[in-house]
Amino acid sequence: MRGRRGHHQAHRSGAPAEAAFEQAIEIRSGWTDWTGRYHDKFVGRPVSMHAMRGVSAHSNGFQTCRAIHLLQMLLGSIDCPGGFRYKPPFPKAAPPPAKPAAQVGPMHALHGLPLGFPQSPDDLLLDIDGKPHRIDKAFSWEAPLAVHGLMHMVIHNAWAGDPYPIDTLFFYMANMAWNSAMNAPDAMRMMSDKDESGQYKIPHIIYADAYFSEMVAYADLVFPDTTYLERWDCISLLDRPISDPDGAGDAIRRPVIQPDRDVRPFQDVLLDLGARLKLPGMIDGNGKALYPGGLKDYLVWHERRPGIGMLAGWRGHDEDKQGMGEPNRRQLDRYVENGCFWRGEIPEKARFYRFANRDFFDWAIPRGFLDKPQQIVLQLYSEPLRKFQLAAEGHGTRQPPEHLRDRVRQSFDPLPCWYPPFGAAADNEGYVLHAITQRPMHMYHSWGSQNAWLRQIQARNPLFIARKLGDRLGLADGDWVWIESPHGSVKAEIKLMEGVNLDTVWTWNAIGKRAGAWSLSATAPESAKGFLLNHVISELLPPQPDGHRYANIDPVTGQAAWYDLKVRLRKCMPQEAGETAPKFDPLDPPLPQARGGLAYGAEFRAHRTRAERGRA
Amino acid sequence: MTSLPAHASDRKLGLVIDLDICVGCHACAVNCKEWNTGGHMAPLTDYEAWGDSPAGVWFNRIHAFEAGEGANGRTVHFPKSCLHCAQPACVTVCPTGASFKRAEDGIVLVDEDLCIGCKLCSWACPYGAREFDEDVGVMKKCTLCIDRIYNDKLEEVDRVPACVATCPVGARHFGDLGDPNSEVSKLVAEREGYDLMPELGYKPTNKYLPPRTGRAQAGCTGAPAKPLSEASPDSTGNKLLRWLDRALSR
Numbered sequence: 092m093r094g095r096r097g098h099h100q101a102h103r104s105g106a107p108a109e110a111a112f113e114q115a116i117e118i119r120s121g122w123t124d125w126t127g128r129y130h131d132k133f134v135g136r137p138v139s140m141h142a143m144r145g146v147s148a149h150s151n152g153f154q155t156c157r158a159i160h161l162l163q164m165l166l167g168s169i170d171c172p173g174g175f176r177y178k179p180p181f182p183k184a185a186p187p188p189a190k191p192a193a194q195v196g197p198m199h200a201l202h203g204l205p206l207g208f209p210q211s212p213d214d215l216l217l218d219i220d221g222k223p224h225r226i227d228k229a230f231s232w233e234a235p236l237a238v239h240g241l242m243h244m245v246i247h248n249a250w251a252g253d254p255y256p257i258d259t260l261f262f263y264m265a266n267m268a269w270n271s272a273m274n275a276p277d278a279m280r281m282m283s284d285k286d287e288s289g290q291y292k293i294p295h296i297i298y299a300d301a302y303f304s305e306m307v308a309y310a311d312l313v314f315p316d317t318t319y320l321e322r323w324d325c326i327s328l329l330d331r332p333i334s335d336p337d338g339a340g341d342a343i344r345r346p347v348i349q350p351d352r353d354v355r356p357f358q359d360v361l362l363d364l365g366a367r368l369k370l371p372g373m374i375d376g377n378g379k380a381l382y383p384g385g386l387k388d389y390l391v392w393h394e395r396r397p398g399i400g401m402l403a404g405w406r407g408h409d410e411d412k413q414g415m416g417e418p419n420r421r422q423l424d425r426y427v428e429n430g431c432f433w434r435g436e437i438p439e440k441a442r443f444y445r446f447a448n449r450d451f452f453d454w455a456i457p458r459g460f461l462d463k464p465q466q467i468v469l470q471l472y473s474e475p476l477r478k479f480q481l482a483a484e485g486h487g488t489r490q491p492p493e494h495l496r497d498r499v500r501q502s503f504d505p506l507p508c509w510y511p512p513f514g515a516a517a518d519n520e521g522y523v524l525h526a527i528t529q530r531p532m533h534m535y536h537s538w539g540s541q542n543a544w545l546r547q548i549q550a551r552n553p554l555f556i557a558r559k560l561g562d563r564l565g566l567a568d569g570d571w572v573w574i575e576s577p578h579g580s581v582k583a584e585i586k587l588m589e590g591v592n593l594d595t596v597w598t599w600n601a602i603g604k605r606a607g608a609w610s611l612s613a614t615a616p617e618s619a620k621g622f623l624l625n626h627v628i629s630e631l632l633p634p635q636p637d638g639h640r641y642a643n644i645d646p647v648t649g650q651a652a653w654y655d656l657k658v659r660l661r662k663c664m665p666q667e668a669g670e671t672a673p674k675f676d677p678l679d680p681p682l683p684q685a686r687g688g689l690a691y692g693a694e695f696r697a698h699r700t701r702a703e704r705g706r707a
Numbered sequence: 708m709t710s711l712p713a714h715a716s717d718r719k720l721g722l723v724i725d726l727d728i729c730v731g732c733h734a735c736a737v738n739c740k741e742w743n744t745g746g747h748m749a750p751l752t753d754y755e756a757w758g759d760s761p762a763g764v765w766f767n768r769i770h771a772f773e774a775g776e777g778a779n780g781r782t783v784h785f786p787k788s789c790l791h792c793a794q795p796a797c798v799t800v801c802p803t804g805a806s807f808k809r810a811e812d813g814i815v816l817v818d819e820d821l822c823i824g825c826k827l828c829s830w831a832c833p834y835g836a837r838e839f840d841e842d843v844g845v846m847k848k849c850t851l852c853i854d855r856i857y858n859d860k861l862e863e864v865d866r867v868p869a870c871v872a873t874c875p876v877g878a879r880h881f882g883d884l885g886d887p888n889s890e891v892s893k894l895v896a897e898r899e900g901y902d903l904m905p906e907l908g909y910k911p912t913n914k915y916l917p918p919r920t921g922r923a924q925a926g927c928t929g930a931p932a933k934p935l936s937e938a939s940p941d942s943t944g945n946k947l948l949r950w951l952d953r954a955l956s957r
Contacts, residue, residue: 532732543756544740547763548733589773589780612758685757688842692749 116172122440123449125466133443137173138166145527148654150513151502153236153647157473158507164469170445179339179437180328180414180460182446182467186475190214194224200371206238211478212489221492222254227649232491232499233642234649235479241649243273243630244642249293250281259295262306263357264316269305269608270540270601270623273630273643273651274578276673282309299357302539305605308678315354321346322356323387323423327401328414333432337442339414339458340434341403343390343426359385392418399459402426404433414458476647477505494639495646502646513632514643514655521659522576524560525592528600528624528653540601541609541617543689551620552602553586556660560596561587564660571668573661576627582663582672583622596658598624603671607678610685622671628656709801711794712810719813719885720851721791721912722868723894727919729878731771731784735870739767739788739849742869747854748819752842764838766849767870781918786879788870789836789849790903790911791815797828797837806846813885813912814853819845833907856881884912 118133140163146155168174170182192203193216209215209230216224217231224230227244229237246267249257265271272278284292298310301318324344326333334340365373366380375381382388390401398406398415405425406416413435419425426433435458441451446467455461482490483500491499501510533548534540554574561567570585574596583598591597603621606613630651631640643652743766744751753763767788774783791808795815798806805821806828808814817828822845829837829846838847852868855861865872871881882891891914894900900914 532730533734533737535732536734536737543753543761544737544763546761547753547765548736550761588782589776590782610757614759615757616759687756689753689756689763690750690842692745692751695745695749 118172118443120439120442122444124444125447125449125452125464127449133172135171135173135443136166136168138163138168139174140168145654147645147648147650148652150643150645150652150655151510152645152650152652152654154502154504154508154510158509161471161507164471169469171443176336176443177445178332178334178336179435179455180332180334180458183461184465184467185470186210188462191216191230198370206240208238209235210475212482212487215489217489226254226257228254228642229649232495234644234646235499235503236647237649239648239650241642241644241651242271243651244644244649246272246278246281246293247630250284252292257293259297260293261297263299264301266304266306268309269605270603270625271306272625273628273653275623275625276579276675277630279309279675299360301354302541303608303610303678303680303682305608305678308608314357314360315352316357317350317354319344320348321350321354322358323385323390324356324358325390325401328403329395329399329401338434338436339403339460340432342432343402343423345423345427345431356386358389362386362389387423391420391422394418402433403435403458404429414460471506473505476503479503480505494635494637498641498646512652512655513641513646514629514652514657520577522657523594524658524660525595525654526574526576526624526627526656526658527595527597529597530601531599534601541604541611546611546615546617549599549602551584551616552599552622554583554596554598554660555586555588555591556596557591557593558587558589560593561585564662566660566662571663573663573667574624574627574658575661576629576656576658577633578629579627579673581622581624581626582667582670584620596660598622600624605675605678607680610680610682612684613677618674618677619670624656626673627658628653709798709804709806711798711808715808715810715813717885718811718883719791719793719912720856720882721813721884721891721914722788722851722871723880723882723884723891723900723914723916724786725878725880725898725916726783726785727878727916728876729769729784729786730876731769731782732875733769734873734875735786735879736765736767736769738869738873740765742852742855743850746852747850748817748847750840750843751838751847752840754841764840764847766838766847783918786870787834787836788913789815789851790834790909790913791849791851793910793912794908796831796833796909800827800831802827814851815848816850816853817846817848819843819847822846833904833909834911851881884914 114137116135116137119131120133121129121131122133123129140159142159146152146159149155163169163175170177186208189204189207190209191207191214192201192205195201215230215232215235218224221232223233226248227237227241228234228248229240234241242265245260248254249260268279268282269275282293282296286292295312296310297312297314298306299314299316300307301316307313322344323346326342328334328339328341332340333342362373362380362382362385369378373381382392394400398417400406400418402422403414405422406412406414406419408417408419410419410421410425437454438450441448441454445451446469449464452461452464456464480500480503481487483496483503490496531549533545537545554572556566566572566585566587568585568587571582572585573580573582600623602617603623604611604615604617606618611617628643630643632643634640643655644650645652740751743749751764751766753761755761767786770785770787772783772785773780775781791814793813795808798808798815802825803821803823805818805823807816807818809816824839824844824846826839826846829839836848840847855868856866858866867881871879880891880894883889884891884895886892894916895914898916900916902911903915
């Protein structure tokens with residue numbers, strides 16, 4: 092059996108699941124805990140949990156995640172044999188010491204990271220009147236722990252001039268005119284909306300993309316990007332690392348072909364722009380670009396703090412340092428020699444109980460993953476959450492505005508709690524079905540969501556509903572329905588299936604395209620029959636009695652509450668069937684329409700010998 | 708009309724595909740297309756690449772369907788490519804000798820210089836594994852990546868079919884199914900791998916491993932299926948904590 096990486100056959104234990112809660116797994120390995128006590132084995136409770144982002148994409152998602160984590164703690168299944176396991180650079184102190192850096196005005200560098208972990212209301216980014224610093228209102232009372240920012244609110248806020256108007260929006264590879272936007276129709280409208288004087292409400296939009304995606308048409312200035320095959324890039328421990336539980340890892344991409352058209356790698360463009368604008372950190376004392384070679388230079392020479400850069404492997408003068416060490420001019424050569432990957436293995440004695448394992452501290456500290464050999468306390472009760480809740484209860488100098496007080500008090504419970512999701516529409520109006528999407532797996536094998544091969548795998552998406560629901564609603568395969576939410580409606584074809592919950596309907600995301608985009612024919616199935624649920628999800632909740640509209644987010648983290656969506660289905664009239672709606676004016680690509688077939692590889696067909704054709 | 712090898716070796720190279728763990732991600736299909744459109748039978752033509760009816764030549768296709776009803780139902784992701792049969796009617800039916808089975812390893816190939824595009828082989832194949840290239844006018848098919856598995860310019864670890872090399876979950880295995888002691892043969896024996904439609908007598912080399920049984924019991928925790936009754940109505944949250952408190956103090 093020759094699997095590429097020595098894949099092993101997975102075996103089932105055959106033990107019933109309840110036994111796992113009664114059993115322990117032991118691994119013989121000596122280790123020293125944070126107090127200095129030596130142990131000769133790791134003991135674990137073999138209960139492991141798996142969830143993807145769907146848990147957090149609700150307005151009560153943060154507390155649900157907390158509840159799952161609390162359950163893991165009480166079961167004793169955190170970073171132990173058989174349980175949940177950390178991947179480097181985690182675990183970190185909770186909360187991590189990095190706080191979001193306040194904005195300091197034009198031509199000044201931030202004093203820290205733009206995203207971070209507030210520990211009390213004092214760390215929020217508010218001006219003296221309590222107005223948010225950031226255009227997305229991250230780290231304001233609307234989303235105090237917005238450690239990922241609120242991408243989905245940026246267009247709305249810029250359009251509304253709330254908290255302030257801006258001059259230019261600059262996007263990279265985020266299809267905000269289509270499947271990256273909550274409420275795509277209004278996002279499109281806001282990006283082209285004008286004030287009484289005829290000026291755009293969002294005066295300028297810059298966009299970088301490698302494709303003619305739906306977003307390109309809304310840009311005043313387009314930076315044509317390269318593909319991954321034509322650029323330097325990295326998968327860094329500072330972002331979303333590729334580590335595994337037994338080792339830290341990162342990787343680079345390197346150009347394997349040169350672009351044959353007028354495009355530049357987006358990161359090179361950013362660094363070039365930064366130097367031309369003479370931004371601090373982008374130029375040296377003489378005003379010369381610090382990274383004239385673009386991202387390739389930045390990967391090697393940029394230090395976030397002394398010794399810590401984008402890449403963890405082969406640092407230091409002797410190329411022997413991991414994680415932390417002086418920049419090494421030959422670092423990228425070493426990556427290339429190693430197949431573009433680096434991995435630093437964790438010693439066996441440091442692979443479990445890493446929140447309290449001195450052997451792990453001894454490994455992690457010189458690599459810059461931890462600062463101090465200090466136990467990381469897993470918190471049943473979260474003190475930072477309580478600080479925000481106290482403010483809502485009237486304590487301290489910095490308190491939430493009245494209209495947010497109750498929300499903060501409820502959602503910042505220091506112990507995990509549950510409250511009904513805000514966005515779930517009232518059942519009594521018939522919106523009783525949960526509607527969710529997932530990205531097709533095959534799109535993960537390609538950078539773009541659209542190419543000539545992927546669309547042969549799938550070029551249109553139905554709405555999948557339970558067969559029993561179909562029976563109840565009189566719907567059969569191939570019927571068309573209106574999917575209605577309190578926000579809007581979209582038309583889709585029905586596909587019945589067994590393997591879906593009776594109260595849930597779902598579809599594939601990002602199959603539906605706008606006519607004229609992606610160089611597809613104007614009548615391609617992606618635009619004629621493919622659809623997005625985004626059209627019926629609002630970025631705002633319905634108005635309060637006083638007219639105020641909350642963002643459709645988790646009030647703790649600002650995470651977009653995509654999965655709060657509830658809908659009802661209405662069968663289409665016969666004359667309505669066959670095509671999706673709403674439809675938008677076809678885009679008019681400033682490029683020649685791609686036509687005909689493809690025969691990649693035909694050029695390799697030189698004369699072959701009979702033997703090469705497989706005949707002995 | 709075309710003969711099978713008179714003195715075939717015992718070697719039968721093929722694939723073992725695990726239907727228990729395939730999740731239908733299409734990585735194998737895409738990597739197959741990627742390799743083979745530059746390989747032995749290049750190109751794997753695409754028709755109307757940007758048009759209203761996108762279609763093209765693929766050597767490996769994944770069929771997703773449901774089997775069973777209700778709680779017993781499951782989604783099946785069924786990857787299908789040429790099975791390199793021991794009794795391949797697609798070969799014996801070929802009027803020109805273009806379709807042939809190799810004596811040394813059992814791989815079924817097409818010699819495009821001899822193919823007249825009559826499509827008899829695709830009619831003869833009960834598995835629908837043949838792919839006619841309308842643009843070139845010849846029949847194409849899975850070569851078991853003959854240009855990888857014997858390619859000494861590749862590292863040893865890479866000398867497997869592209870579909871096997873890329874599968875992220877290890878659901879595809881490659882080896883000699885004519886050797887009862889090979890890893891793939893042992894795997895087939897252990898997991899009761901089976902032939903597709905054996906009653907037709909084509910004796911396919913590729914094997915499929917069935918889904919494991921016992922799935923229905925996998926979720927049993929002993930916990931009641933219904934939520935525990937609501938406790939005092941005074942507190943707004945922390946029902947989870949109350950449940951845990953009860954559970955842990957039993």
